[in-house]
Amino acid sequence: LTKTAFSDLLGVKKQNLNGLMKNPTLETIRKFASVLEVEPWQLFASSQEVQETKNTITCPHCGKPIELEVK
Incomplete structure (x- = not known):
């Protein structure tokens, strides 16, 4: 761009x-x-950090990341 x-x-x-x-x-x-x-935080993150978040979500109860496996 x-x-x-x-x-x-x-x-x-x-x-x-x-x-x-x-x-x-x-x-x-x-x-x-x-x-x-993109999300604003992604403008300041490394490409590795951005990639890691693509397969995780955050638990709304405890705040811990939950890894997702796409089949």
């Missing part, structure tokens, strides 16, 4: 994207994540 394409998806000028990326607000981070169709 190029800066131009990303700025188009965000609805901002490419020149303004640089400023948004240097000092993003929480609202900006949420907008970036929404455009990229």
Whole structure:
């Protein structure tokens, strides 16, 4: 994804994207994540951390991760 394409998806000028990326607000981070169709925390996680969460869910009672096996 190029800066131009990303700025188009965000609805901002490419020149303004640089400023948004240097000092993003929480609202900006949420907008970036929404455009990229990921959770905001995934913008700061390693690719391994993101991959690990694809096969787990969190128990609503105890908060521990539950691994899923897809067949």
